[in-house]
Amino acid sequence: MRDAQAVRHRLDAVDYLVDDGMAMALFLALRLGRPLLLEGEPGVGKTAAAKALARALETPLIRLQCYEGLTAGEALYEWNYQRQLLAIRLAEAHHTRLTDADLFSAEYLQERPILRAVRHSGPVPPVLLIDEIDRADDEFEALLFEFLGEAGITIPELGTFTARTPPVVVLTSNRSRELHDALRRRCLYHWIDFPEPARAVEIVRRAVPGATGPLIQTAVQFIGGVRHRELEKAPGMAETIDWVGALSVLGVTDLAADGVVQTIGTIAKTPDDRAVVAAALGAYQESPP
Known part of the structure; x- marks a missing residue:
């Protein structure tokens, strides 16, 4: 390129x-x-x-x-010890002897990533x-x-x-x-870093094409505000996509809808974070921006 x-x-x-x-x-x-x-x-x-x-x-x-x-054996390479042992036994059965060069050859090499x-x-x-x-x-x-x-x-x-x-x-x-x-x-x-709002909206729109524009806008805005609170694990784009996807599956088009709080397990991954996010969502629903 x-x-x-x-x-x-x-x-x-x-x-x-x-x-x-x-x-x-x-x-x-x-x-x-x-x-x-x-x-x-x-x-x-x-x-x-x-x-x-x-x-x-x-x-x-x-x-x-x-x-x-x-x-290293899991990441770089490893020798196929079972095949090497089998080769040794077959050689013994035929009264021959294998050298290290025979056993440690490309034939017995296992590629790792x-x-x-x-x-x-x-x-x-x-x-x-x-x-x-x-x-x-x-x-x-x-x-x-x-x-x-x-x-x-x-x-x-x-x-x-x-x-x-x-x-x-x-x-x-x-x-x-x-x-x-x-x-x-x-x-x-x-x-x-977490993307700016406009790009975050476009990322979610592409990831969850069935979600409505207003839902995506408000969800991204809400997540952006929550990320500034005291959380153990601040939600990222992956959690934002999961949340909008869950809301879309449930037919939710507005964060003020009943049952939204039951979906926050997609963005809050500890009990303390769940309490913080639930409180923020309650405040948001009472006084939406």
Whole structure:
């Protein structure tokens, strides 16, 4: 894509709306071949950005979901020990002996998401989503340094695999912990904030086409106000879409309608937040703006 606006138009075509900053970050990641680290509050569209980019590029999305205790064998590669053991037993049955070179060959190598992205045949590079990197351990970040810096993985028994068509790498973080400086240096960076009202309305309209315009407008306005209250988990765009979707399914067209309070479980995810949102909704219904 020739510039940031072209990226924006391609994403718009797959119903993912971005601002100028996000469009530029994605364009530079594509043009420079650098990993892109996206941070922001939960629910603002970080994971959706990688998914939309894969659709816009018409290329596979390879996803690595991070979690505490994630290992190299689950993220990079692993040896098929069952097949190796079977090969040893078959060799013994035929009175032959296998060497380490026989057992630790490409035949017994199992690709995990990162190696799969490195060995992707192309011609269009895949999008590799390393989702919620902040959930993984500090030690796991060090496993990524070679890949993020050189688009390659070293397997001691086989050597180094370097991508012929380096993948488009998108990392996401909710900032549940601070990431290592060495990881940040290897990435471009963009912070995704909750979108401004007009873009938020358009995002919800595309995501919930059956909802009425006035309902979307008032729901987005209400969520925008609630986000400034003392909440444990402020609702993002994902929760806004869920709420409008639930209201639309119930045939609600006005936040003053009966039963709206029963749907706030889509936006309030703790008992204390539910009480705050319910009180805000009550005040809104008594004195709508």
